[in-house]
Amino acid sequence: MLKLCFFICLIYWVKSEEEQKCPQFTHLNIGDALSGTELHVQLLLYTRENHDCAEKLIEHNVAASEYLNKTKKIVFVIHGFRPTGSAPVWLGNMKKLLLSSEDINLIIVDWNRGATTVNYIAAVKNCRKVAEILKNYVDQMLVGGASLDSMHMIGVSLGAHVAGFVGQKYNGKLGRITGLDPAGPSFTREPPERRLDPTDAQFVDVIHSDIDVLGFKKPLGTIDFYPNGGMDQPGCPKTVFSGAQFFKCDHQRAVFLFLSSLKNKCDIITYPCDSYLDYKRGKCVDCDAFQPMSCPVLGYHADRWKKMLIPYSSPTKAYFDTSDKDPFCMHNYLLDITTWNKSIRRGFIKVKIMDYAGNTVESQMNSEASTFQQYKRVKILTGFHQDIEKIAKISLTFSTKNLIGPKHKLRILQMKLKYLNNPKRLQLCRYDFVLMEDTELTFKPIPCSERGT
Known part of the structure; x- marks a missing residue:
């Protein structure tokens, strides 16, 4: 009996040691959502040197990081509202594909405690607080030699507005913000300073995939992409009888389109246009104005086209159609x-x-x-x-x-x-x-x- 107890204690000790060595994204459940969670933010750093085991950055001592290389690009990934407390289903692929695409510092911004709640308004209020905490980390990186030019924040839903708030604090000098279906509820009627805005970074690219329900309809970036017109994505359920997927499939499609751009299977080509109807009528498919680079592409490499957006009045809207499954190219x-x-x-x-x-x-x-x-x-x-x-x-x-x-x-x-x-x-x-x-x-x-x- 004594041996059994010792063995069990040993297992728990080993597991505890592993957890300390490799910090994990906060896992919560529906019970946490029902009771509500107090805001707590942790930043998990991954690089090609520690791609399988995150390093947790110390809030008031970022300089102590073993893996943060301030001479390389720093990419932040910021999730959104978490009504069930689970980790985002796309998080693992996002980490893997970003690190395989480029030698970067990848920082997962985990604010699951604060985003996990059935009270959406409470999560919205926490966005400003998350931005304040992120600014503290960024300030320390800048002191250590990092550059705002080399910082890229990828925000999903509420996370897109968090990125915007951070960008505001640096007067738009942040290198790039990517908004993946920025949240619409509680933000639609807000002025630019209370949401993501084209002036929040040097380049702001936004993918709108659910403009009629959970997303934001109007342009928010330097260039705004509207797959399939911005709503009713191919392959997504059409009726409420499909369960939770009916509510989140269109909203999440922006994330999966972005992930597809990292796989290098094909380029998702888009067409600057005033409206989806004009695009469908073939009025906007001539990209001669973009020569010699042709049409803008969606996703991670969209910033290659930023210099060509000068002839277009801001904001630029781009439309395109996709297939119903990865890699989504048509x-x-x-x-x-x-x-x-x-x-x-x-x-x-x-x-x-x-x-x-x-x-x-x-x-x-x-x-x-x-x-x-x-x-x-x-x-x-x-x-x-x-x-x-x-x-x-x-x-x-x-x-x-x-x-x-x-x-x-x-x-x-x-x-x-x-x-x-x-x-x-x-x-x-x-x-x-x-x-x-x-x-x-x-x-x-x-x-x-x-x-x-």
């Missing part, structure tokens, strides 16, 4: 059609493309009907989940979606298909053909240059 094409019908036609065109091996991908049906008039060009934006580099055949289907009435024809004078992800790729054309309503027409395109187009 292969975008612009279908440019000129018709010669004497009568006006309204309808939709569905596009399929096929390679020489017979592999076929199908576009999504455009969400809005196009109006086809005689000798007028119509641009239709369409996207595919995978790329076909060498297109052998194209299929088009025209539909009015009318269930009754006569079937119509769409007489095409010229059709051009342009790959937007890589404008250098050859445009494909077809001339003088007719689309019968609800009948798929498949043909072999020719390079547009062959007809001098």
Whole structure:
């Protein structure tokens, strides 16, 4: 019996020693949320030298850190409201991907005690306090030789506003703030000084993925990205019967889009535009103003485009569509059609493309009907989940979606298909053909240059 007690005590002692050596993000539960938590902030430092075991920074003695290298970029990750007390599901991937992408100081700002509560307003009030504490740490880093230019704060939901408050304290000299679906409730009607704002850092990029519920609708940054228009993200539940995912899926999508940008599987290309509707109508897909760097990309490398935003009035809004799962990239094409019908036609065109091996991908049906008039060009934006580099055949289907009435024809004078992800790729054309309503027409395109187009 004595041996058993000794063995159990030994296990607890070893576990305690491990916990002291490797501080962990604070794990709480729904009970803590119901009772409420007092604010406590800890900063967990990870580098490539200690990527598996955090170093807890000492609040009033940051200089004592063993791993903090003030000559390297310092990236802070700040979470948001935690109504159940659990650690963010994305936290592990965020740490792993950031450290693998660049040799940085990564600091996880853990304010779970203070964010864990069923009282959202209490968590909102703590945001200012978290910012004050962060300023204390940053001040010490600056004294030790760090630079505001090399600091990047990534804030999620409430965390985006926390980052903004820190940026305000340094008069916008912070290098960069990334806001991942900044919280809307309690902030929507607030003036700039009481929320994230474009002047809070030298470069502020924001991803809005839930503007109709938990996120912030209006622009907040140097450039504001609106995936799929900023709401109703593909693959997210559409009804409340799906449980908790119905409420948080759209809101969290901004985080997963950002994470995808760190995986280097593909670039998520975006298009500066006044509105999502104009983008869908193909009015904003020409990025010549951004040459030679082409269109802005989403995520970690968005700051490469900051110098090109000078021609645009601030704020710049950028729109794009995504697929329903990681890596979320779409292969975008612009279908440019000129018709010669004497009568006006309204309808939709569905596009399929096929390679020489017979592999076929199908576009999504455009969400809005196009109006086809005689000798007028119509641009239709369409996207595919995978790329076909060498297109052998194209299929088009025209539909009015009318269930009754006569079937119509769409007489095409010229059709051009342009790959937007890589404008250098050859445009494909077809001339003088007719689309019968609800009948798929498949043909072999020719390079547009062959007809001098």
